[in-house]
Amino acid sequence: MMGTAGPFLPRGRDRPEERRRRVAPLAAAPPEGEEEPLLRGIFEIGKTSCDVVLSARRLRWSPIVPESPAGDSSTALQVKEEIIQMKDVFSVKVKRRRFVGQKKGGTLLGITIFKCLHKEENKLTDCAIHLNNFSEDHCHSWFRRLKEILNGFQNRPKSLKVFVNPSSHKREATRIYYEQVSPLFKLADIKTDVTVTEYEGHALSVLKECELQAFDGVVCVGGDGFVSEVVHGLLLKAQIDAGKGTDYIPAPVRAPVPLGVIPAGTTNILAYTLYGIKHTVTATLHIVMGHIQPVDACTFSTPSRLLRFGFSAMFGFGARTLALAEKHRWMPSNQRKDFAFIKTLADLKKKKRKNKKKGSKDQWHKIQGDFLNVSIMAIPCLCSMAPRGLAPNTRLNNGSMALIVVRNTSRTEFIKHLKRYASVKNQFSFPFVETYTVQEVKVQPRIKSGLDAKENTDLNATAAEENYPWNIDGDLVEASEVHVRVHPQLIHLYGVNTDDLESSKATCNCI
Secondary structure (H helix, E strand, C coil): CCCCCCCCCCCCCCCCCCCCEEECCCCCCCCCCCCCCCEEEEEEECCEEEEEEECCCEEEEEEEEECCCCCCCHHHHCCCCEEEEHHHEEEEEEEEECCCCCCCCCEEEEEEEEEEEECCCCCEEEEEEEEECCCHHHHHHHHHHHHHHHHCCCCCCCEEEEEECCCCCCCCHHHHHHHHHHHHHHHCCCEEEEEECCCCCHHHHHHHHCCHHHCCEEEEEECHHHHHHHHHHHHHHHHHHCCCCCCCCCCCCCCCCCEEEEECCCCCHHHHHHHCCCCHHHHHHHHHCCCEEEEEEEEEECCCCEEEEECEEEEEHHHHHHHHHHCCCCCCHHHHHHHHHHHHHHCCCCCCEEEEEEEECCEEEEEEEEEEEEEEECCCCCECCECCCCCCCCCCCCCCEEEEEEECCCHHHHHHHHHHCCCCCCCCCCCCEEEEEECEEEEEECCCCHHHHHHHHHCCCECCCCEEEEEECCEEEEECCEEEEEEEEEEEEECCCHHHCCCCCCCCCCC
């Protein structure tokens, strides 16, 4: 007569109901002082039942392997353990199956964990890991503990003030934000207050009246000029709140919240410097993950007023190119910048003559002569045309600026110098190029008279006020004598340290 478990079980073998499923060992005993597991349970991951262990710093799992008929556990011992670091996780959600139009309830499927994944060339992307289990109590217990861990990470924003410039580059900033950035913010449970700007200076006006203490950070979506406006507005708001005057600020206070930059322009220097790549998802994930860097910033002032807070400036060739591009706004962005570059290069024979003073600590050194270009940069200023940076010898927060002066030379030699920015060769190894590490700089154009005064028009100067174009962080500003000071770690930006970025290839083919 047949038994309930069958009549032909070999002697010494377990009955089916007594047969155990062997769990592959997760790891050797943790070293002394290592954190203990918080939760342990069984989930189906990728159609395989797994033994899952959660600790404060990592989540690990191994497939549950049935014991072989002979009791050999060698197969189980060879099973590969999977590990993810909790610092790479940015969201966890309860997973349910719902009908079309159903917003609440639904059949529980398990938990989904969203992780930030590092890829090649400084790129970040998001990926989902599904932990399937139909038990409500089991899943909610894991969900609550996972949320507790994520909420414990510092610097991760919960509320952001967002500025979007719909006019940036190809007018794609609005689409970029709502299609690529906003879904990730929502997934990470970040609340946002969005302002789509309607005119130049709109973001600055809003920031002056904004109660920034209600937010964990500010985000701007646009090109270099728009980023410059938001940086200036954020730091200007800090001075206003601190009761400081805004005409002369020798010792400005720090910005109260960090700034995130979503690249939606043409050059995107600050985004390249912070992320090493122009990639919307990468920029967004750096913000979501709370990757924050202290960054030096500068004040650009005339003898009577503050012009701008910023990170870099160019006077001469770089400013004249921008001024010419701004006059041809009707042209497509790439064509406009190429045209301005070539036209300014063709007019290079017209010299610029001025006095400059280079400050280092409390001592001043005077440099005088004819210069084609003057660059003052507190950050490396990476971009696709200069993958090592326009000022590769400076850093985000080393408390100094790079002063780069290009003296008068032939057009051929100047082009050779420009081409070096897109190569691995040293762009400064020319006799007409000088570099300095400074804390303060004063630039004073030489006052001209007689026939020399005609040359002012070639410099796009306003004859009555003797104003000249300055390129400050991609924004056109007119001034004569300018005093530049660096202020260490004046602002925090979402991103990584320049030294941690992988080197990338240049994509410039304009010269």
